[in-house]
Amino acid sequence: MEYTALYRKFRPTDFSSVIGQEHITTTLINQIKTGRVAHAYLFTGSRGVGKTTAARIFARAINCTATTDGSPCGKCPECKALQKENLDITEIDAASNNGVDDARELREKVKFPPVNCKYKVYIIDEVHMLSTSAFNALLKTLEEPPAHAVFILCTTEAHKLPATILSRCQRYDFRLVARDRLKALLGEIYDKVGKSYEDEALDYIASAAEGSVRDCLSIADLCLNTSGTLTAGEVLNLIGAGDFDSVFELVCKIAKSDFSSSLKCVDALLAKGKSPAIVAKDVSSVARDIMLLKTAPDLFRGTKENKNKIVRAEKDLSLDYLVTVIEIFSALDAELRYSVSPRIVLETACVRACKLAVVDLSAISERLDRLEKKIASGVVQSVAPAPSVEPKQVPQNAQKVWGKVITEVRKSESMRIQTLVGNHSDVAIAGSTLVIYASNENYLEFCEDAVINAISRALSSAGFDLKIKIEKKVGEIDMDEEIIKIKRLVGNSVPVNIKR
Ligand SMILES: [Zn+2]
CATH class of the missing domain: 3.40.50.300 (P-loop containing nucleotide triphosphate hydrolases)
Structure with a gap:
């Protein structure tokens, strides 16, 4: 049945x-x-x-x-x-x-x-x-x-x-339902279905439901899978402390635009028996916890242990990104309720959040800061074009080398790096250096360690002994196009007025 x-x-x-x-x-x-x-x-x-x-x-x-x-x-x-x-x-x-x-x-x-x-x-x-x-x-x-x-x-x-x-x-x-009302309901229902329980176990379920009868009973459903008397420890295992780690990991993977690992995290959470709706709720609630620690730490209600974990990682998670994650995952509820394949809805949301993390403006500005420090310390060359380089001198060879780099990158690098590298073809060889002319738009991403390392690995696997230099493509800036790009990045919420 x-x-x-x-x-x-x-x-x-x-x-x-x-x-x-x-x-x-x-x-x-x-x-x-x-x-x-x-x-x-x-x-x-x-x-x-x-x-x-x-x-x-x-x-x-x-x-x-x-x-x-x-x-x-x-x-x-x-x-x-x-x-x-x-x-x-x-x-x-x-x-x-x-x-x-x-x-x-x-x-x-x-x-x-x-x-x-x-x-x-x-x-x-x-x-x-x-x-x-x-x-x-x-x-x-x-x-x-x-x-x-x-x-x-x-x-x-x-x-x-x-x-x-x-x-x-x-x-x-309609109001959120008080915790003691939820607890009383849980007790009644467990009595009716013949499930024995510790009183404290019901407290934990009722708290986790945060005022929602549906969430309360969905967690109660999950707890029915345990054998014998339901203990507080079992409830915590199913919904509480143990899970913070997995959900927190998911939030961090999404922030890194790591499509593959974040979908694996989702898979692992669902395999524990959680419904996609609960996973979505957990993700937005962990993102909220991180947001609180960044903005109003006094309001944080989690354990000290979780707090320490968040503090260690929160520097990589920008506020804009956290707000995006909260918006995406809390809006899922309506969609999940009627979907015949809620799993797909959850996975799609994950991929959407990963993609948005790529264009996270504040992350770009943080990267810019790091880059400026690097330029100051001489690790990456400055954007001013070196006079000795003539891009068109040996285009044939450079293209051949670049073709091999792309092939190697496709074999072993992440999707994001594949896309970044694969979209570029403006390269030249000057002496023992491969010069890559990145567009204005992609310049920062191209200067990232991850990208430079990936290209360097690809060069050595293809058997080339070349240094790498990233330069900004020099050209006229089309103002209209720039405005469109900025608007696309910041959305229409911020008016972009550039005087010409
Ligand atoms: Zn009647």
Whole structure:
């Protein structure tokens, strides 16, 4: 028999089982009792706190003809009809149906009256992911809804919704669930499934969930795999101290744009039985820890041991990069919930973060500092072109040598170095020196030790005894192109005004 996750198995079907949101459920129950149902609701709040669950219960309750305490009875003809075919309650996942066509189709369908019940309910999950044109189409429906239509929009990010939509909805803000409520729920559920536990074990699970019922039960699921009584030590092993190292390693690998090692880290984390959603959350929470230690160390709540590890490595991790990682991985939640292949979503995010780490501006500026020091100490030659070198003197040989360098680099170097080296062909030989003319854009990367070492290794494996000199390609700077490049690097958030 297929295993049903605890979160699905114990999903509440009446308002009294929805925990931690009494400020909302009380109001909804009153509306049901008095029959004053609005046309549009907005349920907003963190991940896994019960927005969709409450929407489902409410959708059934307003259609039930014999509600008990405001919750659906499950026995009347309407409740039975909804259990069977459910033609009148439609759940739409806006993460994957976000186009204007989807919104138009909805607009057409909503006109038809409900089949079995009083209300036709549309629950639109992750509604902030709709496109602008889809919002406009939805707005037209919300402006003049048919009497039988009820919309429940659910989102973790209400601030991304247009004001025009917000103003048409009754808004309900779901709260994070308190730790003791989560703990009590865990105890109840473990008792029901016959899992014995140490009291302290539940404390750790409830803390790790950070207010999310879904995360709490997903960790509880993971802990079910242990045999006998669940101990606090086992929980810590599964979620806590042991894992910090693996996640921290992943964050560092991504920062180094090491595609291969970061995907291996992901693989190792998933192999431990963690869900991709938990891994994504762990990554953003470790990135947050590092960010805190860099900016507001007093707020750091981790162990001393972890703190020491971070302090040793944090110099290589720029704030910009950390913010990028937090943004990428915390935005995954919506996508992961509906994806049929969450693993691929997580891996893609990893690769995306790796690629962004390459163009991390502050890392480039840190590299520039290091480079300037090197130039000052004479390790790398300065950018001024040496007068003795005439690039076009022996182009044939230089090209041949470079061709072999590229072949060697492709055999044994990282993807990033392969790309950097492979994209260049402007080389010359002057005496016993291979001169490489790097473009303005790539100059800094080319001067990096890793690149120089890779070229030097390639030269010696190809049997050449040549020194390496990197020079900046001299040429006219196209201002427009420069501006475009800078904008691409910094995004449109920073206005780039260059006076000409
Ligand atoms: Zn009923």
